[in-house]
Amino acid sequence: MKRIGILTSGGDSPGMNAAICGAVIAAEQRNIExxxxxxxxxxLLEEQFLPLSSSRVRxxxxxxxxxxxxxxxxxxxxxxxxxxxxxxxxxTGIDGLIVIGGNGSxxxxxxxxxxxxxxxGIPGTIDNDLGGTDFTLGxxxxxxxxxxxxxxxxxxxxxxxxxFFVEVMGRNSGYIAMFxxxxxxxxxxNIPEAPATSEEIYTKISxxxxxxxxxWAEGCGDPSPLAEWLREELNRDIEISRIGHLQRGGxxxxxxxxxxFTMGAAALYTISEGRHSIMIGTRNLQPVEVPYEVAIxxxxxPPYLQSMLLPxxxxx
Ligand code: F6P
Numbered sequence: 001m002k003r004i005g006i007l008t009s010g011g012d013s014p015g016m017n018a019a020i021c022g023a024v025i026a027a028e029q030r031n032i033e034x035x036x037x038x039x040x041x042x043x044l045l046e047e048q049f050l051p052l053s054s055s056r057v058r059x060x061x062x063x064x065x066x067x068x069x070x071x072x073x074x075x076x077x078x079x080x081x082x083x084x085x086x087x088x089x090x091x092t093g094i095d096g097l098i099v100i101g102g103n104g105s106x107x108x109x110x111x112x113x114x115x116x117x118x119x120x121g122i123p124g125t126i127d128n129d130l131g132g133t134d135f136t137l138g139x140x141x142x143x144x145x146x147x148x149x150x151x152x153x154x155x156x157x158x159x160x161x162x163x164f165f166v167e168v169m170g171r172n173s174g175y176i177a178m179f180x181x182x183x184x185x186x187x188x189x190n191i192p193e194a195p196a197t198s199e200e201i202y203t204k205i206s207x208x209x210x211x212x213x214x215x216w217a218e219g220c221g222d223p224s225p226l227a228e229w230l231r232e233e234l235n236r237d238i239e240i241s242r243i244g245h246l247q248r249g250g251x252x253x254x255x256x257x258x259x260x261f262t263m264g265a266a267a268l269y270t271i272s273e274g275r276h277s278i279m280i281g282t283r284n285l286q287p288v289e290v291p292y293e294v295a296i297x298x299x300x301x302p303p304y305l306q307s308m309l310l311p312x313x314x315x316x
């Protein structure tokens with residue numbers, strides 16, 4: 001392979017830039033050219049190309065977001081648009097594509113494979129919801145951001161004997177909520193993998209004479225009706241704090257930059273050696289090749305977190 005494309009897709013996540021950097025530096029060592037595709041699959045359809053070099057990616061390991069831009073492309077879901085891609089890539093001389101993103105982005109990469117385009121994926125999402133990898137890029141940074149926010153809210157809650165529901169992102173995964181709950185010693189954690197009943201949360205909060213912090217994974221739905229019910233039942237004020245997109249931005253944690261660079265280089269080696277239809281994951285800090293079919297499966301919480309530590313936190 002002489003020329004490889006790279007794009008970021010879906011929700012941006014800290015560590016995507018480090019992955020771009022790792023791929024570009026590994027490519028230069030092998031005399032392969034890397035062409036950035038701007039704005040995800042939309043940019044691929046619109047032929048928005050940006051040649052990348054080691055001087056262009058210098059220092060981006062420490063930058064949040066993605067220098068290439070990203071999109072959630074509706075058009076790419078339509079076969080009539082996707083059919084154009086092979087011609088576009090062959091006229092540009094691009095022999096294969098590295099796709100950095102989450103579940104939907106990997107499904108996009110699988111669709112390109114069906115059209116005969118070799119692809120390798122890199123797990124770029126704060127949700128940590130992909131199979132075959134210990135971490136997805138951005139998860140650690142997002143959890144850290146949420147932990148910092150919860151620590152601040154805990155100061156407020158303790159001072160004013162308040163009850164706070166803190167909603168964290170993660171789509172259908174409880175990883176961020178579990179990490180944040182354990183790291184901050186929250187009073188209750190609600191995750192979609194094992195959703196609590198209203199009565200369980202009522203019991204826990206009604207026992208809290210002073211303050212209480214409930215970490216609420218967004219995959220559990222809107223906490224507002226429950227908070228409203230608890231306000232009436234307990235005659236106490238209950239605040240809902242949504243950390244929202246703050247979790248996606250900011251300087252990547254060291255581990256996200258490290259893993260990003262590692263996975264980026266590994267993806268480049270993998271695709272240039274002719275292996276594809278694979279996501280590069282990480283196990284025990286080593287890059288591993290994960291078939292797409294495994295990668296798009298949900299990533300269950302480790303049993304000790306869900307069956308031992310979650311009940312421990314929630315029932316104390
Ligand atoms: O997948 C990353 C993520 O941040 C999820 O945690 C969240 O549910 C979703 O994206 C938000 O998407 P958007 O930025 O399109 O609102």
